[in-house]
Amino acid sequence: MTDLIIEKLKNIVGSEALLINEPMKNHTTFRIGGPCGVMLLPKSGEEIRDSVKVLRESGVKYYIIGNGSNLLVSDKGFDGAIIKLSKSFSKTEVNGTEITAQAGAMLSGVSSLAAQNSLTGLEFASGIPGSIGGAVLMNAGAYGGEMKDVVVETEYLTNNLEIKTTKEHGFSYRHSVFQENGGIVLKTRMVLKKGDKDEINAEIGRLTAQRKAKQPLSYPSAGSAFKRPEGYFAAKLIDDAGLRGYTVGGAQVSELHTGFVINRGGATAADVSKLLDDVRDIVFEKFGVTLQREIKYLGEEK
Numbered sequence: 001m002t003d004l005i006i007e008k009l010k011n012i013v014g015s016e017a018l019l020i021n022e023p024m025k026n027h028t029t030f031r032i033g034g035p036c037g038v039m040l041l042p043k044s045g046e047e048i049r050d051s052v053k054v055l056r057e058s059g060v061k062y063y064i065i066g067n068g069s070n071l072l073v074s075d076k077g078f079d080g081a082i083i084k085l086s087k088s089f090s091k092t093e094v095n096g097t098e099i100t101a102q103a104g105a106m107l108s109g110v111s112s113l114a115a116q117n118s119l120t121g122l123e124f125a126s127g128i129p130g131s132i133g134g135a136v137l138m139n140a141g142a143y144g145g146e147m148k149d150v151v152v153e154t155e156y157l158t159n160n161l162e163i164k165t166t167k168e169h170g171f172s173y174r175h176s177v178f179q180e181n182g183g184i185v186l187k188t189r190m191v192l193k194k195g196d197k198d199e200i201n202a203e204i205g206r207l208t209a210q211r212k213a214k215q216p217l218s219y220p221s222a223g224s225a226f227k228r229p230e231g232y233f234a235a236k237l238i239d240d241a242g243l244r245g246y247t248v249g250g251a252q253v254s255e256l257h258t259g260f261v262i263n264r265g266g267a268t269a270a271d272v273s274k275l276l277d278d279v280r281d282i283v284f285e286k287f288g289v290t291l292q293r294e295i296k297y298l299g300e301e302k
Protein backbone atom coordinates (compact mmCIF):
# COMPACT_ATOMS: atom_id res chain seq x y z
CA MET A 1 0.00 0.00 0.00
CA THR A 2 1.40 3.37 -0.97
CA ASP A 3 2.24 6.18 1.47
CA LEU A 4 -0.36 8.33 -0.26
CA ILE A 5 -3.17 5.87 0.53
CA ILE A 6 -1.97 5.59 4.12
CA GLU A 7 -1.95 9.41 4.41
CA LYS A 8 -5.51 9.60 3.06
CA LEU A 9 -6.67 7.00 5.58
CA LYS A 10 -4.89 8.78 8.43
CA ASN A 11 -6.74 11.95 7.48
CA ILE A 12 -10.01 10.09 7.93
CA VAL A 13 -9.48 8.06 11.10
CA GLY A 14 -6.53 9.90 12.72
CA SER A 15 -2.97 8.58 12.88
CA GLU A 16 -3.53 6.99 16.30
CA ALA A 17 -6.28 4.82 14.74
CA LEU A 18 -4.14 3.36 11.94
CA LEU A 19 -1.76 0.48 12.62
CA ILE A 20 0.70 -0.79 10.04
CA ASN A 21 1.63 -4.49 9.63
CA GLU A 22 -0.42 -5.37 12.68
CA PRO A 23 -0.20 -9.11 13.54
CA MET A 24 -3.71 -10.55 13.22
CA LYS A 25 -2.95 -13.13 15.88
CA ASN A 26 -3.38 -10.28 18.36
CA HIS A 27 -6.92 -9.68 17.07
CA THR A 28 -8.36 -13.20 16.86
CA THR A 29 -9.44 -15.45 19.72
CA PHE A 30 -7.61 -18.31 17.94
CA ARG A 31 -4.36 -16.31 18.44
CA ILE A 32 -3.49 -17.18 14.83
CA GLY A 33 -2.81 -15.02 11.78
CA GLY A 34 -0.03 -13.13 10.02
CA PRO A 35 0.11 -9.35 9.58
CA CYS A 36 -2.39 -7.15 7.77
CA GLY A 37 -1.29 -4.24 5.57
CA VAL A 38 -3.05 -1.69 7.75
CA MET A 39 -5.62 -1.86 10.50
CA LEU A 40 -8.10 0.97 10.93
CA LEU A 41 -9.98 1.61 14.18
CA PRO A 42 -12.77 3.98 13.13
CA LYS A 43 -14.97 5.95 15.52
CA SER A 44 -18.07 6.56 13.39
CA GLY A 45 -20.12 5.29 10.47
CA GLU A 46 -18.88 8.23 8.41
CA GLU A 47 -15.24 7.28 9.07
CA ILE A 48 -16.00 3.72 8.00
CA ARG A 49 -17.75 4.92 4.84
CA ASP A 50 -14.98 7.35 3.90
CA SER A 51 -12.26 4.76 4.55
CA VAL A 52 -14.05 2.16 2.40
CA LYS A 53 -14.38 4.76 -0.37
CA VAL A 54 -10.63 5.48 -0.37
CA LEU A 55 -9.78 1.77 -0.23
CA ARG A 56 -12.09 0.93 -3.12
CA GLU A 57 -10.85 3.82 -5.25
CA SER A 58 -7.28 2.69 -4.57
CA GLY A 59 -8.04 -0.96 -5.36
CA VAL A 60 -7.02 -2.08 -1.85
CA LYS A 61 -8.82 -5.14 -0.43
CA TYR A 62 -10.50 -4.64 2.90
CA TYR A 63 -12.24 -6.76 5.51
CA ILE A 64 -14.37 -5.89 8.54
CA ILE A 65 -13.75 -7.54 11.87
CA GLY A 66 -15.20 -7.22 15.32
CA ASN A 67 -13.61 -9.28 18.08
CA GLY A 68 -12.18 -11.91 15.72
CA SER A 69 -13.92 -14.69 17.63
CA ASN A 70 -15.26 -16.49 14.59
CA LEU A 71 -12.26 -15.96 12.39
CA LEU A 72 -9.26 -17.90 11.13
CA VAL A 73 -6.66 -15.70 9.45
CA SER A 74 -4.02 -17.09 7.10
CA ASP A 75 -0.45 -17.46 8.37
CA LYS A 76 0.57 -15.10 5.58
CA GLY A 77 -1.86 -12.53 6.92
CA PHE A 78 -3.97 -10.23 4.80
CA ASP A 79 -2.46 -8.00 2.20
CA GLY A 80 -5.04 -5.25 2.57
CA ALA A 81 -6.88 -3.18 5.18
CA ILE A 82 -8.65 -4.56 8.22
CA ILE A 83 -11.37 -2.30 9.54
CA LYS A 84 -11.76 -3.30 13.16
CA LEU A 85 -14.92 -2.17 14.91
CA SER A 86 -14.20 -2.26 18.61
CA LYS A 87 -13.85 0.05 21.65
CA SER A 88 -13.72 3.30 19.68
CA PHE A 89 -17.08 2.43 18.10
CA SER A 90 -18.95 0.87 21.01
CA LYS A 91 -21.44 3.36 22.46
CA THR A 92 -24.54 1.89 24.04
CA GLU A 93 -27.78 3.51 25.10
CA VAL A 94 -30.64 2.20 27.20
CA ASN A 95 -34.09 3.60 26.52
CA GLY A 96 -36.91 1.94 28.47
CA THR A 97 -36.85 -1.69 27.40
CA GLU A 98 -34.62 -0.99 24.39
CA ILE A 99 -30.85 -1.05 24.03
CA THR A 100 -29.06 0.47 21.07
CA ALA A 101 -25.42 -0.48 20.58
CA GLN A 102 -22.76 0.43 18.07
CA ALA A 103 -21.21 -2.50 16.22
CA GLY A 104 -17.98 -2.51 18.22
CA ALA A 105 -19.69 -3.01 21.60
CA MET A 106 -19.06 -6.45 23.05
CA LEU A 107 -22.10 -8.68 23.19
CA SER A 108 -21.17 -9.80 26.72
CA GLY A 109 -21.04 -6.13 27.83
CA VAL A 110 -24.45 -5.44 26.31
CA SER A 111 -25.82 -8.54 28.04
CA SER A 112 -24.51 -7.21 31.41
CA LEU A 113 -25.94 -3.78 30.65
CA ALA A 114 -29.32 -5.42 30.09
CA ALA A 115 -29.02 -7.26 33.41
CA GLN A 116 -28.05 -4.06 35.27
CA ASN A 117 -31.20 -2.46 33.88
CA SER A 118 -33.39 -5.46 34.81
CA LEU A 119 -33.97 -6.25 31.16
CA THR A 120 -34.39 -9.87 30.15
CA GLY A 121 -33.74 -11.44 26.72
CA LEU A 122 -29.96 -11.26 26.35
CA GLU A 123 -28.93 -13.79 28.99
CA PHE A 124 -28.10 -16.32 26.25
CA ALA A 125 -25.47 -13.93 24.87
CA SER A 126 -23.48 -13.35 28.05
CA GLY A 127 -20.75 -15.86 27.16
CA ILE A 128 -20.48 -15.25 23.41
CA PRO A 129 -17.16 -13.39 22.95
CA GLY A 130 -18.19 -11.40 19.86
CA SER A 131 -19.01 -7.81 19.00
CA ILE A 132 -22.56 -6.65 18.29
CA GLY A 133 -21.69 -6.31 14.57
CA GLY A 134 -20.29 -9.85 14.34
CA ALA A 135 -23.24 -11.19 16.35
CA VAL A 136 -25.80 -9.57 14.04
CA LEU A 137 -23.92 -10.73 10.92
CA MET A 138 -23.77 -14.29 12.27
CA ASN A 139 -27.15 -14.27 14.04
CA ALA A 140 -25.16 -15.56 17.00
CA GLY A 141 -27.05 -17.73 19.42
CA ALA A 142 -26.79 -20.11 22.33
CA TYR A 143 -28.97 -21.99 24.81
CA GLY A 144 -32.13 -21.49 22.81
CA GLY A 145 -31.68 -17.74 22.19
CA GLU A 146 -30.51 -15.98 19.04
CA MET A 147 -29.89 -12.37 18.03
CA LYS A 148 -32.98 -12.58 15.85
CA ASP A 149 -35.15 -12.79 18.98
CA VAL A 150 -34.10 -9.32 20.17
CA VAL A 151 -32.80 -7.29 17.21
CA VAL A 152 -35.44 -5.04 15.63
CA GLU A 153 -33.54 -2.47 13.61
CA THR A 154 -30.02 -2.04 12.25
CA GLU A 155 -28.14 0.86 10.78
CA TYR A 156 -25.66 -0.33 8.17
CA LEU A 157 -23.40 0.85 5.40
CA THR A 158 -24.70 -0.45 2.09
CA ASN A 159 -22.52 -1.76 -0.69
CA ASN A 160 -23.20 1.57 -2.44
CA LEU A 161 -21.77 3.37 0.58
CA GLU A 162 -25.03 4.75 1.88
CA ILE A 163 -25.85 4.68 5.57
CA LYS A 164 -29.32 3.12 5.85
CA THR A 165 -31.58 1.68 8.51
CA THR A 166 -33.44 -1.58 8.04
CA LYS A 167 -35.85 -3.79 9.92
CA GLU A 168 -35.32 -6.64 7.42
CA HIS A 169 -32.48 -8.79 8.72
CA GLY A 170 -33.16 -12.03 6.85
CA PHE A 171 -32.10 -13.94 9.95
CA SER A 172 -31.80 -17.71 9.92
CA TYR A 173 -29.44 -20.17 11.60
CA ARG A 174 -26.02 -18.36 11.85
CA HIS A 175 -27.07 -16.20 8.94
CA SER A 176 -28.28 -12.66 8.23
CA VAL A 177 -28.94 -10.66 5.10
CA PHE A 178 -25.65 -8.79 5.63
CA GLN A 179 -23.76 -11.95 4.63
CA GLU A 180 -25.35 -11.58 1.20
CA ASN A 181 -25.59 -7.86 0.59
CA GLY A 182 -22.12 -6.97 1.90
CA GLY A 183 -23.60 -4.49 4.39
CA ILE A 184 -21.45 -3.33 7.27
CA VAL A 185 -23.40 -3.31 10.53
CA LEU A 186 -23.00 0.05 12.27
CA LYS A 187 -25.58 0.11 15.03
CA THR A 188 -28.39 -2.13 16.17
CA ARG A 189 -31.49 -1.67 18.29
CA MET A 190 -32.69 -4.49 20.48
CA VAL A 191 -36.03 -4.81 22.27
CA LEU A 192 -36.00 -6.64 25.59
CA LYS A 193 -38.52 -7.18 28.38
CA LYS A 194 -38.67 -5.93 31.95
CA GLY A 195 -37.54 -8.72 34.25
CA ASP A 196 -36.24 -9.42 37.71
CA LYS A 197 -32.58 -8.45 38.14
CA ASP A 198 -31.75 -11.32 40.51
CA GLU A 199 -33.36 -13.87 38.22
CA ILE A 200 -31.53 -12.46 35.18
CA ASN A 201 -28.19 -12.58 36.99
CA ALA A 202 -28.91 -16.10 38.26
CA GLU A 203 -29.61 -17.25 34.69
CA ILE A 204 -26.37 -15.63 33.45
CA GLY A 205 -24.50 -17.37 36.29
CA ARG A 206 -26.07 -20.71 35.39
CA LEU A 207 -25.16 -20.40 31.71
CA THR A 208 -21.62 -19.26 32.54
CA ALA A 209 -21.09 -22.28 34.79
CA GLN A 210 -22.42 -24.54 32.03
CA ARG A 211 -20.01 -23.03 29.48
CA LYS A 212 -17.06 -23.36 31.86
CA ALA A 213 -17.86 -27.02 32.49
CA LYS A 214 -18.46 -27.97 28.86
CA GLN A 215 -16.22 -25.73 26.72
CA PRO A 216 -12.40 -25.62 26.51
CA LEU A 217 -12.25 -21.94 27.52
CA SER A 218 -8.64 -22.11 28.70
CA TYR A 219 -7.43 -22.65 25.11
CA PRO A 220 -7.64 -20.20 22.22
CA SER A 221 -10.39 -21.17 19.78
CA ALA A 222 -13.11 -19.68 17.62
CA GLY A 223 -15.99 -21.51 19.28
CA SER A 224 -17.89 -24.15 17.35
CA ALA A 225 -15.94 -24.94 14.21
CA PHE A 226 -18.85 -26.31 12.17
CA LYS A 227 -22.47 -25.37 11.72
CA ARG A 228 -25.10 -27.73 13.04
CA PRO A 229 -26.12 -29.95 10.12
CA GLU A 230 -29.85 -30.39 9.79
CA GLY A 231 -31.00 -33.29 11.96
CA TYR A 232 -27.58 -33.86 13.58
CA PHE A 233 -25.13 -32.35 16.05
CA ALA A 234 -21.68 -31.64 14.63
CA ALA A 235 -19.96 -32.42 17.94
CA LYS A 236 -21.66 -35.83 18.19
CA LEU A 237 -20.81 -36.79 14.59
CA ILE A 238 -17.17 -35.80 15.20
CA ASP A 239 -17.07 -37.77 18.44
CA ASP A 240 -18.77 -40.82 16.90
CA ALA A 241 -16.22 -40.68 14.06
CA GLY A 242 -13.51 -41.21 16.69
CA LEU A 243 -12.04 -37.75 16.27
CA ARG A 244 -11.98 -36.58 19.90
CA GLY A 245 -8.46 -35.26 20.43
CA TYR A 246 -7.58 -35.57 16.71
CA THR A 247 -4.51 -33.40 16.18
CA VAL A 248 -2.78 -31.65 13.29
CA GLY A 249 0.33 -29.75 14.40
CA GLY A 250 -0.78 -27.40 17.20
CA ALA A 251 -4.48 -27.71 16.35
CA GLN A 252 -6.72 -30.23 18.05
CA VAL A 253 -10.34 -31.33 18.21
CA SER A 254 -11.04 -30.48 21.84
CA GLU A 255 -11.16 -33.44 24.21
CA LEU A 256 -13.73 -31.59 26.30
CA HIS A 257 -16.07 -30.49 23.48
CA THR A 258 -15.63 -32.11 20.09
CA GLY A 259 -17.39 -29.21 18.35
CA PHE A 260 -14.46 -26.95 19.24
CA VAL A 261 -11.05 -26.86 17.56
CA ILE A 262 -8.42 -25.49 19.92
CA ASN A 263 -4.99 -23.99 19.51
CA ARG A 264 -2.88 -26.07 21.88
CA GLY A 265 0.04 -23.72 21.39
CA GLY A 266 1.75 -22.62 18.21
CA ALA A 267 -1.03 -23.83 15.87
CA THR A 268 -0.86 -22.33 12.40
CA ALA A 269 -3.82 -21.48 10.18
CA ALA A 270 -2.61 -24.27 7.90
CA ASP A 271 -2.85 -26.74 10.83
CA VAL A 272 -6.40 -25.65 11.63
CA SER A 273 -7.46 -25.70 7.98
CA LYS A 274 -6.09 -29.19 7.41
CA LEU A 275 -7.72 -30.41 10.60
CA LEU A 276 -11.09 -28.93 9.55
CA ASP A 277 -10.82 -30.56 6.12
CA ASP A 278 -9.82 -33.92 7.62
CA VAL A 279 -12.72 -33.83 10.08
CA ARG A 280 -15.16 -32.92 7.30
CA ASP A 281 -13.87 -35.75 5.07
CA ILE A 282 -13.80 -38.41 7.79
CA VAL A 283 -17.31 -37.50 9.03
CA PHE A 284 -18.58 -37.62 5.44
CA GLU A 285 -16.98 -41.03 4.84
CA LYS A 286 -18.49 -42.48 8.01
CA PHE A 287 -21.94 -40.88 8.04
CA GLY A 288 -22.53 -39.27 4.64
CA VAL A 289 -23.11 -35.88 6.29
CA THR A 290 -21.23 -32.82 5.01
CA LEU A 291 -20.07 -30.53 7.80
CA GLN A 292 -19.86 -26.87 6.83
CA ARG A 293 -17.44 -24.51 8.49
CA GLU A 294 -18.97 -21.93 10.79
CA ILE A 295 -15.60 -20.19 11.18
CA LYS A 296 -14.84 -17.54 8.54
CA TYR A 297 -11.50 -17.67 6.78
CA LEU A 298 -9.50 -14.62 5.79
CA GLY A 299 -6.50 -14.51 3.49
CA GLU A 300 -4.98 -17.03 1.14
CA GLU A 301 -5.39 -20.62 2.26
CA LYS A 302 -1.89 -22.20 2.72
Ligand SMILES: Cc1cc2nc3c(=O)[nH]c(=O)nc-3n(C[C@H](O)[C@H](O)[C@H](O)COP(=O)(O)OP(=O)(O)OC[C@H]3O[C@@H](n4cnc5c(N)ncnc54)[C@H](O)[C@@H]3O)c2cc1C
Pocket residue numbers: 029063064065066067068069070071085103127128129130131132133134135136137138139140141142178183184185186215217221222223224296
Ligand atom coordinates in the same frame (compact mmCIF):
# COMPACT_ATOMS: atom_id res chain seq x y z
C1 LIG B 1 -15.08 -19.53 23.27
C2 LIG B 1 -16.07 -19.16 22.19
C3 LIG B 1 -17.42 -19.43 22.37
C4 LIG B 1 -18.34 -19.09 21.37
N1 LIG B 1 -19.65 -19.37 21.58
C5 LIG B 1 -20.56 -19.02 20.64
C6 LIG B 1 -21.96 -19.30 20.84
O1 LIG B 1 -22.37 -19.83 21.87
N2 LIG B 1 -22.81 -18.94 19.86
C7 LIG B 1 -22.39 -18.36 18.70
O2 LIG B 1 -23.24 -18.03 17.84
N3 LIG B 1 -21.09 -18.09 18.49
C8 LIG B 1 -20.16 -18.41 19.41
N4 LIG B 1 -18.84 -18.14 19.20
C9 LIG B 1 -18.42 -17.56 17.90
C10 LIG B 1 -18.38 -16.03 17.85
O3 LIG B 1 -18.17 -15.48 19.13
C11 LIG B 1 -19.64 -15.43 17.23
O4 LIG B 1 -19.81 -15.88 15.89
C12 LIG B 1 -19.59 -13.89 17.21
O5 LIG B 1 -20.87 -13.41 16.86
C13 LIG B 1 -18.55 -13.32 16.25
O6 LIG B 1 -18.42 -11.93 16.51
P1 LIG B 1 -17.03 -11.18 16.26
O7 LIG B 1 -17.24 -9.74 16.55
O8 LIG B 1 -15.93 -11.83 17.01
O9 LIG B 1 -16.87 -11.40 14.70
P2 LIG B 1 -15.51 -11.62 13.88
O10 LIG B 1 -14.95 -12.95 14.20
O11 LIG B 1 -14.64 -10.44 14.03
O12 LIG B 1 -16.11 -11.66 12.41
C14 LIG B 1 -16.97 -12.73 12.03
C15 LIG B 1 -17.64 -12.36 10.71
O13 LIG B 1 -18.45 -11.21 10.93
C16 LIG B 1 -18.07 -10.16 10.04
N5 LIG B 1 -18.29 -8.91 10.78
C17 LIG B 1 -17.79 -8.55 11.99
N6 LIG B 1 -18.27 -7.34 12.34
C18 LIG B 1 -19.06 -6.92 11.33
C19 LIG B 1 -19.85 -5.76 11.09
N7 LIG B 1 -19.91 -4.75 11.97
N8 LIG B 1 -20.54 -5.66 9.93
C20 LIG B 1 -20.49 -6.66 9.01
N9 LIG B 1 -19.77 -7.78 9.17
C21 LIG B 1 -19.08 -7.92 10.33
C22 LIG B 1 -16.64 -10.44 9.68
O14 LIG B 1 -16.33 -9.86 8.42
C23 LIG B 1 -16.63 -11.96 9.63
O15 LIG B 1 -17.15 -12.42 8.40
C24 LIG B 1 -17.89 -18.47 20.18
C25 LIG B 1 -16.54 -18.17 20.01
C26 LIG B 1 -15.63 -18.52 21.00
C27 LIG B 1 -14.18 -18.19 20.81
